Amino acid sequence: MKSKINAFMKEIEERNGHEPEFMQAVQEVAETVIPYIVSQDIYHGKNILMRMVEPERAVSFRVSWVDDDGEICVNRGYRIQMNSAIGPYKGGLRFHPTVNMSILKFLAFEQVFKNSLTTLPMGGGKGGSDFDPKGKSDSEIMRFCQSFMTELYRHIGPNTDVPAGDIGVGGREIGYLYGMYKRLKNEFTGVLTGKGMSWGGSLIRPEATGYGTVYFADSMLKTRNDSMKGKTVLVSGSGNVAQYATEKATQLGAKVVTLSDSSGYIYDADGIDAEKLAFVMELKNIKRGRISEYVKKYPTAKFTKGKTPWHEKCDVAMPCATQNEVDGDDAKALLSNGCFVVSEGANMPSNLEAVHAFLKAKILYAPGKASNAGGVATSGLEMSQNSLRMNWTREEVDGKLKEIMKNIHDACIKYGKEEDGYVDYVRGANIAGFVKVADAMLAQGVV
Numbered sequence: 001m002k003s004k005i006n007a008f009m010k011e012i013e014e015r016n017g018h019e020p021e022f023m024q025a026v027q028e029v030a031e032t033v034i035p036y037i038v039s040q041d042i043y044h045g046k047n048i049l050m051r052m053v054e055p056e057r058a059v060s061f062r063v064s065w066v067d068d069d070g071e072i073c074v075n076r077g078y079r080i081q082m083n084s085a086i087g088p089y090k091g092g093l094r095f096h097p098t099v100n101m102s103i104l105k106f107l108a109f110e111q112v113f114k115n116s117l118t119t120l121p122m123g124g125g126k127g128g129s130d131f132d133p134k135g136k137s138d139s140e141i142m143r144f145c146q147s148f149m150t151e152l153y154r155h156i157g158p159n160t161d162v163p164a165g166d167i168g169v170g171g172r173e174i175g176y177l178y179g180m181y182k183r184l185k186n187e188f189t190g191v192l193t194g195k196g197m198s199w200g201g202s203l204i205r206p207e208a209t210g211y212g213t214v215y216f217a218d219s220m221l222k223t224r225n226d227s228m229k230g231k232t233v234l235v236s237g238s239g240n241v242a243q244y245a246t247e248k249a250t251q252l253g254a255k256v257v258t259l260s261d262s263s264g265y266i267y268d269a270d271g272i273d274a275e276k277l278a279f280v281m282e283l284k285n286i287k288r289g290r291i292s293e294y295v296k297k298y299p300t301a302k303f304t305k306g307k308t309p310w311h312e313k314c315d316v317a318m319p320c321a322t323q324n325e326v327d328g329d330d331a332k333a334l335l336s337n338g339c340f341v342v343s344e345g346a347n348m349p350s351n352l353e354a355v356h357a358f359l360k361a362k363i364l365y366a367p368g369k370a371s372n373a374g375g376v377a378t379s380g381l382e383m384s385q386n387s388l389r390m391n392w393t394r395e396e397v398d399g400k401l402k403e404i405m406k407n408i409h410d411a412c413i414k415y416g417k418e419e420d421g422y423v424d425y426v427r428g429a430n431i432a433g434f435v436k437v438a439d440a441m442l443a444q445g446v447v
């Protein structure tokens with residue numbers, strides 16, 4: 001089996017060897033899906049995984065815009081339309097200086113499996129720009145978004161490709177993008193998700209990724225007759241996903257002791273309760289400040305510069321910042337400090353060494369494509385509400401989100417349970433996500 005996986009990866013490397021994050025995401029899938037393909041006659045001779053690894057379309061475009069000093073700036077925009085076998089392309093836009101083809105292709109590839117797991121009819125895509133929103137004025141953000149959309153609009157549509165937010169793209173950016181799309185197309189449609197409530201958004205979408213990650217952790221704990229109650233939790237990041245993961249974990253009786261950003265992490269031994277989280281939300285979402293400011297407001301907490309939180313003691317870790325933020329040493333530290341649940345809010349936050357360490361230790365480990373799928377699932381619910389021209393209540397959307405997360409958990413168990421009862425959620429998520437897309441591709445012929 002190893003030789004089959006190596007041969008496949010060698011071929012992938014010839015075309016994509018210069019894209020390390022993409023290679024990593026494919027390797028993780030290949031390790032679990034190739035043995036499954038070998039065991040299932042219907043996939044033989046169809047080169048199905050090779051077809052899934054190649055984007056259906058990838059566009060890259062110039063984004064010129066004028067800053068507040070009148071200087072003309074140039075960024076690069078992208079949209080990767082990875083797979084549309086089960087629905088229109090769907091996935092976020094990331095604005096961050098590190099954005100490149102490798103990062104967006106890994107995100108788009110993971111999105112295909114994730115969207116399939118949600119049970120909703122959504123294909124996979126991802127896009128963004130190397131634009132850095134940090135330190136930019138509102139007007140600069142608006143002008144950038146408008147310029148970005150003057151090219152993106154020709155590649156998207158409510159039945160073609162429906163982008164949303166990701167790192168650096170929240171409600172404000174979706175508003176500016178939507179306004180320009182509407183102007184260019186003269187259409188009020190559900191072409192983006194994460195919209196504001198008065199113009200087609202869905203209740204619970206802002207909360208959904210973080211909430212879903214906690215619901216998934218709770219489902220994993222239930223398999224061991226346990227729950228989030230009383231657990232000490234490390235959360236990384238302090239953006240959208242981290243904030244709502246903290247909120248839900250706290251509501252379920254856990255104590256979240258860390259948050260971070262790219263400059264370091266804060267540790268609060270008393271826990272980040274609702275009042276402290278409200279301070280963080282104001283700091284991050286309105287003042288757009290740094291997490292280090294937390295310790296000025298709450299001096300019993302400590303700030304550690306330039307480090308991630310993974311060497312602190314915990315029961316549960318929820319990486320909610322970015323890719324490869326947990327490496328092999330971090331995994332070792334987590335395990336030796338007693339961590340036995342990892343539920344990923346970010347996409348591919350654990351590198352392959354860390355993933356292998358978690359699986360070897362047989363802890364409850366959920367890969368992001370399963371545990372953070374609540375965000376895109378609720379985007380799918382936003383699309384349904386837009387098509388129906390109605391809004392569901394908070395309780396209705398949250399109820400559907402819980403149900404979807406439970407279904408994803410069940411699917412992981414179906415394909416990931418081992419003989420000794422241990423659930424390999426990586427294998428479960430990859431195979432469950434693969435089957436639906438692969439079967440649709442087989443039915444649709446070689447296209």
Ligand SMILES: NC(=O)C1=CN([C@@H]2O[C@H](COP(=O)(O)OP(=O)(O)OC[C@H]3O[C@@H](n4cnc5c(N)ncnc54)[C@H](OP(=O)(O)O)[C@@H]3O)[C@@H](O)[C@H]2O)C=CC1
Pocket residue numbers: 165166167168169170209237238239240241242260261262263320321322323345346347372373375376
């Ligand atoms: N928003 C959503 O619905 C979904 C998001 N995700 C994933 O969740 C993760 C977080 O996204 P989201 O919360 O939306 O993004 P935000 O932009 O709201 O927040 C990102 C957070 O991560 C930190 N961060 C970003 N890059 C780095 C880095 N290189 N090193 C350390 N910290 C970093 C940011 O710190 P700083 O401000 O200093 O950069 C910030 O605290 C991403 O992996 C995203 O792909 C997954 C599913 C859905």
Ligand SMILES: O=C(O)CCC(=O)C(=O)O
Pocket residue numbers: 090091092093111114162163164165166193347372373375376377379
């Ligand atoms: O809601 C969406 O469409 C985007 C979510 C996303 O980008 C993700 O799941 O990583």
